Amino acid sequence: MTVQNVSFLGLGVMGYPMAGHLANAGYTVTVYNRTTAKAQAWCEEYAGHAAATVAEAVAQADIVFMCVGNDDDVRSVTAQVLQTLPSGATLVDHTTASAELARELEQTCAQQNIAFIDAPVSGGQAGAQNGQLTVMAGGDESAFAKVLPVINSYARHAQRLGPAGSGQLAKMMNQICIAGIVQGLAEALHFGQQAGLDCEQVIQVISKGAAQSWQMDNRATTMLANQYDFGFAVDWMRKDLSIALEEARRNGSTLALTALVDQYYADVQK
Template sequence: MENKTMKVSFIGLGVMGFPMAGHLQTNGYDVCVYNRTSAKASDWQAQYQGRMAATPAEAASGADMVFVCVGNDDDVRQVVYGETGILAGLAAGALVIDHTTASAELARELAEACSKQDIGFLDAPVSGGQAGAETGQLTIMVGGEETDYAQAQPVMDAYARHSQLLGKHGSGQLAKMMNQICIAGIVQGLSEALHFGQQAGLDCAAVIDVISKGAAQSWQMENRAATMIDGKYEFGFAVDWMRKDLSIALNEARRNGSTLALTALVDQYYADVQKLGGGRWDTSSLLTRLHQK
């Protein structure tokens, strides 16, 4: 049963973590946050009136659940391990939920480390971007034990429209890799379609209005086609982060023997965007490299 008197901690207040932690606080949970840059934690505290801590261990102390949303595998390890890490502050019976998009290998490693202290663990990467985090409409892919998921699921509902347990530890991260593989192919296809239409002299906005009602419809078309047509990319999910995610997927593919030919190609296209200075542009900026041809 959901207990909103429980103490929860949120580690990492980036564009995703800041509003996610805010949703927990506004939904009645007692939230303590930690961020590597303390000024961001101060900003969060001023906006949501929760608590802040100087270290991950301090934030985790006394918490029933600790949520993590940082950059990559190494960032997760830095906030979990060591004298100031989450595991140093958590008591037995607590639960760690990692929302970072990271490797399945790390998820299994963390599950084992938590288990040694009788702490539960879920790998739970999210999809929906900054907008989804701000509106509380994220989708969460989860790996771990069913009992831990049952405990975490009603709490995650504060910022999720849907979450699902997909299997053992690492399954959430593997599902997120599939998510990013799909997005890479769809954005490249949309970019080529818009480039084709522009070269043909069509009113691409009018064309998108028509084809978005049929089989070509996608989230990317609905949410990114208009800004792509206008050449606006200073928002959204950064190319640098997408390349990080695709690297994780490509490394996993080498381990499990799968073939990701299109993903590898699109990853190189994103490298072209980085060379154009677009590392922080939204992933829809794949269209810009076609304008260079």
């Protein structure tokens, strides 16, 4: 079977350009966005059309993609999807959400013979726009194989990492790493400024060695310019760390640094 019809639900910062790449790649794209204006704007920019409801948007789809906010949003949108999505189709969720939700929705979808893939992304807004996202996926192997070429429209690298929820768990590992990196970098820059160093110059030197990180290469200058706007959405980061801490509570891991960083973000949010 060749995939023809795809739907994209949620045209936010991430979803809008992702859906655009699908259209550019030649798929027949139906989009849906809760706030209608964004869907209309999208239709003016890309080939494809907008549906008035989720149910209408997915009624003919082979694959449905979604990128909304949090667990509650995913659950609510999925309920609407399941009203009309044909048996045999696949639902791919790009939202960063809990692993538990992924396991739950895989079960629910299975009852209608629909495959569910959790597929959170990293790469930020720039990655979505340039079609250079990293996609971490969980779920059935053959279902993933079917969606992979389509996902590659906007991904530099997409990989299945295990059963349902594995994509979300991998994204949690990603965010835990970032929490440590960004906080270490923030403290180093704060320290350097207090010490009267030329931090730009120091970063140039130390980024050649064992202290190097993607964040240092790409964010240190921004952070120096305005130390408290961390160059990413603090609200999303807190949501993500909250999901990771919740999962850690369940699987018995100790995440002291992550818990502490999460509390710093509480201060930053104010």
